[in-house]
Amino acid sequence: MGLLSTARAGLHHPCTTPAPAPSPDEKDKMMYRALVFTTVLMAILGSTLCVVGMERLIRGRFTLFSMARFLLRFAFVIFLPLLSYMNSHSNGNVDQILFILMWMLLVELIRKKVQAMVPAADGSFSRASCKFKPMNHSDEVTRLVWIGYLIYTNIKNSSQSVMTMFAILWSLVLAKLGQRVFNEWKAQESLTAAGNAQLIAGYMQYVLEKDGASTCTDDPMANCEYVVMGEEKLVLKKKERRHLKRHDLKVLTITTPHCGHGVGRFPHDQNELKHVHLRVDLDKVKSLVTVKMIWQKLGGLPRLCCLFTKRGRGFVDHLRLLCLSFSFFKLMRRRFEHYPMVEVGSMMTRRLMLQGLLSHGGSGSKLTDEESAMVAFRVLHLELDFLDNYYQAGVPVVMSAPWLFFINFLSSLLFVLVYIITAAILVVRAVHHHDFTHMPLYFIITILLLITLLAVEITELLTAYLFSNWFLVHLLCLYTAPGGCLWNCLVKPIICCFIAFRFLVFCSLRIALLLIGRPINEKKMKIKQVSILHVCEPVRKILSSASPVTLTSQAKVAIIEFLKQINLDTGDVGLLDLGSFNVSGKTATEIILACHLATELLAMEHGKQKKKKKKKNPQDPDHRTVATTLSRYCMYLVARAPELLPDDERWVSDTYEDVRSCLEEVASRRRCSCATRCGGGAWRRRCWKAVKEVGEEQLKDTTVWDGVVLFRQLRLMEATAAWKDLAGFWVRLLVYLAPSNDVEGHAMALASSGGDLITCHWAFCTHAGIRRQSSPDQAERHDAHEPRVSQV
Known part of the structure; x- marks a missing residue:
C-alpha cells in the first residue's frame, strides 16, 4: 500500500504532471x-x-x-x-x-x-x-x-x-x-529520339563501308562523315516502301554483320547486340548535316559572332566542337542501348580520335599541347553532358518534336x-x-x-x-543546311542574331557569378582525392574523404601525349613495369594500392613541396604534382568508386580493407602519447617511419610489402628521375584502367555526379576502340579455355 500511495502521490506532483494537450x-x-x-x-x-x-x-x-x-x-x-x-x-x-x-x-x-x-x-x-x-x-x-x-x-x-x-x-x-x-x-x-540509336547504327555501317581503304588525310575532321542531324530523313516512309521497286538503285538495304543475340566480346565481336536492318534512300544522304559540313560551313559565319571572343576563330571553333560532341553523343547512345558500334576499332575512327581530336581538336591551325589537351577534354565533357541530359524527362520530347x-x-x-x-x-x-x-x-x-x-x-x-546546347546545335545545323534566296536572306541572319543574343546572355551570367564570388573557368577540371595514409590516421580518418583538386594542365598534356602514342593498327594499351616492380600476375587493385603507397611514402620522404612561381619554365614540368594527383585519384576509385575499376567490387573492397588494416597495425606499434597523436604532423612522421623501415616478416599483406619495396627503390634514385618515372606510370595506369565493357558502372557515375575523369577516358576509348592489352600468359590461358560455337 505504501508503494501504491507513493505512486499515486507522484502522479499529482508538479514535476510529473503531463503538459496539457494543445487545443x-x-x-x-x-x-x-x-x-x-x-x-x-x-x-x-x-x-x-x-x-x-x-x-x-x-x-x-x-x-x-x-x-x-x-x-x-x-x-x-x-x-x-x-x-x-x-x-x-x-x-x-x-x-x-x-x-x-x-x-x-x-x-x-x-x-x-x-x-x-x-x-x-x-x-x-x-x-x-x-x-x-x-x-x-x-x-x-x-x-x-x-x-x-x-x-x-x-x-x-x-x-x-x-x-x-x-x-x-x-x-x-x-x-x-x-x-x-x-x-x-x-x-x-x-527517329530523332527513341529510334535514333538504331538509325545511327545502320548509318555508321554505311559510312564504314564507304570509307573502305581510304588514304589518310591531313585533317580528319574536315572529312568526317559522322552525322550531326537529319538522319531521320534517310528512312523510307510507308508510302515510299509501298511503291518501292524490287531493283531500285536509289535504295540501299544496310545490315550490320556479325551481330544478333549470342556470345561475344566488345568491341571486336558484337554478337550479343541487336541486328540492324535499314533501308536508306541514297538520294537523301547528301542532305545530312555531318561534321564535315559543319567544319566547312561554319567558317562562313559573320564576323559579328567572332568579335565576342579574344581571338576571331575562338567562337567558331567552340561551335564546331559543340556539334562534334553532339555527334559523339549520338554514337555513344548505342553503347547504352545495346546496338552495334561497327566503326569501333576501324582505322577511320582511330585516325579521327587519335590524330584529329588530339592533335588540333577542330581548329584550322595547329594548337599547342596544352590547348589541344584542353580542347579534347572539353569535347568529352560536352558529350557526357548531352548523354546525361537526354536520359531525363522532357529532353526526348524536345528532340522528337x-x-x-x-x-x-x-x-x-x-x-x-x-x-x-x-x-x-x-x-x-x-x-x-x-x-x-x-x-x-x-x-x-x-x-x-x-x-x-x-x-x-x-x-x-x-x-x-x-x-540548351541541343537547340544551339539545331540552329547551327539549320544555318549550314542549303536553302533558297529567302532562307539565306531572312532565316540565317535571324539565327546569327539569336546566337549573338545567347552569347550576350551567357556573358552577363558569367559577370554576375563573378561578382558574387562564383567565377566560371571551363578549363578547370576537378578530380577527387584519397590518400591511404590519411585514411589510416585516427584523427584525419573522418576528414580524408574525396576532397577535389584541380587537374593540372601538365597532367592533361601528359595523358593526351600518351594517347597519341597508341598504335593506330591495334589500339592496344599495355601497362609497363615501374622499375623492377613487376606488374604481371597482379590485379589492377593490387597495382594501384602498392604504387600509391610508394608514391605517398616518397612524397613524405621528400618533404612538403614548395610552391613554384606562376611563370615557370615549360621545359621543367612538375612531375611530382602529376604523380601525386593521379595516384590519389586512382586511390579514390578504389576507396569510393570501385564499380569503375576492372576488378569486381568485392575484391576491390576486400583488398583495400586488408591493406588499410595492415598499415594501421604497423603504425600503431609506435607508442605515442595522446597529445602527440592529436598533433597530427609529429605522429605522422613517427608512425610512417615504421612503415618505411618495416621488414617483410612483420607484414601480413603482400601488397603493402610490394609498396614498401618499390618506395625503397625509388628513394635510391635521383628525385627528378623518380618523380618522372612515377608520373609516366600513373598516366599509363589511368589510361589502362579506362577501357571497359561495364556500361552500368559509368551510367551510375553519370547519373550521380555527371561523370568523372575515368568516365571521360572511357568515352574516348570506346569511340577509338582502345582496349587493354592482355599479357601473353593470360592470352594463352584464355584461348585454351574459351568456349567456341560453330556456325550451323
Whole structure:
C-alpha cells in the first residue's frame, strides 16, 4: 500500500504532471504556419532553379541545381499531407475547401515535373527508358479523378461562375495529362529520339563501308562523315516502301554483320547486340548535316559572332566542337542501348580520335599541347553532358518534336490565366460572405504557388530548350543546311542574331557569378582525392574523404601525349613495369594500392613541396604534382568508386580493407602519447617511419610489402628521375584502367555526379576502340579455355 500511495502521490506532483494537450485552434495555427513555410520554401526554390539552371548550362553538373531540385521535391512531399489536414479540418467552410481544391489542381499540374527533376540514380540509361508505359500514368489518372469527384461534391451548390471556372481548371489539368501521354508516345515513335540509336547504327555501317581503304588525310575532321542531324530523313516512309521497286538503285538495304543475340566480346565481336536492318534512300544522304559540313560551313559565319571572343576563330571553333560532341553523343547512345558500334576499332575512327581530336581538336591551325589537351577534354565533357541530359524527362520530347514543347508551355500559361481568374472569383465570394479570417493567408499561398508554377515552367523552357546546347546545335545545323534566296536572306541572319543574343546572355551570367564570388573557368577540371595514409590516421580518418583538386594542365598534356602514342593498327594499351616492380600476375587493385603507397611514402620522404612561381619554365614540368594527383585519384576509385575499376567490387573492397588494416597495425606499434597523436604532423612522421623501415616478416599483406619495396627503390634514385618515372606510370595506369565493357558502372557515375575523369577516358576509348592489352600468359590461358560455337 505504501508503494501504491507513493505512486499515486507522484502522479499529482508538479514535476510529473503531463503538459496539457494543445487545443484544436493551436493545432490549426501550427499547421497553417507549416503550410505557409512550405509554400514560401517552394517559391524560393522554384525561383532559384531559374538562376542555377542557367548556371548549369555553363558550369555543367557540378552546381547547386541538383540540390535545389531535391529540396523542391522534398517540399512538395510535405505540402500534400498539409493540404489533406486542412481539408479534413475545414469544418464545412466552403470557401476554404474551394481554395484547397484549387491548390490541389495546381500541385497535380506540376507534380510530375518536380518528380522528374531528380534524375534516377540507378543509371537507367537503356532502350527502355524512352518507352511509353501506360502504367506510369495510372496514379495520375486516379488522383485526377478523385479531385474531380471532390470538386463536383463541393461546388454543386455554388454559383455558376465558380462551377464554370473549376470545370475549366480540371479540364486543363486533364488535357495536360493527355498531352504528357502523347508526348511520351511521340518520343517513342520518333527517329530523332527513341529510334535514333538504331538509325545511327545502320548509318555508321554505311559510312564504314564507304570509307573502305581510304588514304589518310591531313585533317580528319574536315572529312568526317559522322552525322550531326537529319538522319531521320534517310528512312523510307510507308508510302515510299509501298511503291518501292524490287531493283531500285536509289535504295540501299544496310545490315550490320556479325551481330544478333549470342556470345561475344566488345568491341571486336558484337554478337550479343541487336541486328540492324535499314533501308536508306541514297538520294537523301547528301542532305545530312555531318561534321564535315559543319567544319566547312561554319567558317562562313559573320564576323559579328567572332568579335565576342579574344581571338576571331575562338567562337567558331567552340561551335564546331559543340556539334562534334553532339555527334559523339549520338554514337555513344548505342553503347547504352545495346546496338552495334561497327566503326569501333576501324582505322577511320582511330585516325579521327587519335590524330584529329588530339592533335588540333577542330581548329584550322595547329594548337599547342596544352590547348589541344584542353580542347579534347572539353569535347568529352560536352558529350557526357548531352548523354546525361537526354536520359531525363522532357529532353526526348524536345528532340522528337519541338512544337510539342511550345504547346506545353502555352497551355501552362493558359492554366495560369484561368487560375488567376478563379482565385479572384473566390476572393470576391469570400468578401461577399464576410469571411475575413484566413483570407490574407489564402491569398499569400495562392500567389506563392503561382510563382512556383511559373518558375518551374520558365526553368524548363530556358534550360531544356531555348538556351540548351541541343537547340544551339539545331540552329547551327539549320544555318549550314542549303536553302533558297529567302532562307539565306531572312532565316540565317535571324539565327546569327539569336546566337549573338545567347552569347550576350551567357556573358552577363558569367559577370554576375563573378561578382558574387562564383567565377566560371571551363578549363578547370576537378578530380577527387584519397590518400591511404590519411585514411589510416585516427584523427584525419573522418576528414580524408574525396576532397577535389584541380587537374593540372601538365597532367592533361601528359595523358593526351600518351594517347597519341597508341598504335593506330591495334589500339592496344599495355601497362609497363615501374622499375623492377613487376606488374604481371597482379590485379589492377593490387597495382594501384602498392604504387600509391610508394608514391605517398616518397612524397613524405621528400618533404612538403614548395610552391613554384606562376611563370615557370615549360621545359621543367612538375612531375611530382602529376604523380601525386593521379595516384590519389586512382586511390579514390578504389576507396569510393570501385564499380569503375576492372576488378569486381568485392575484391576491390576486400583488398583495400586488408591493406588499410595492415598499415594501421604497423603504425600503431609506435607508442605515442595522446597529445602527440592529436598533433597530427609529429605522429605522422613517427608512425610512417615504421612503415618505411618495416621488414617483410612483420607484414601480413603482400601488397603493402610490394609498396614498401618499390618506395625503397625509388628513394635510391635521383628525385627528378623518380618523380618522372612515377608520373609516366600513373598516366599509363589511368589510361589502362579506362577501357571497359561495364556500361552500368559509368551510367551510375553519370547519373550521380555527371561523370568523372575515368568516365571521360572511357568515352574516348570506346569511340577509338582502345582496349587493354592482355599479357601473353593470360592470352594463352584464355584461348585454351574459351568456349567456341560453330556456325550451323
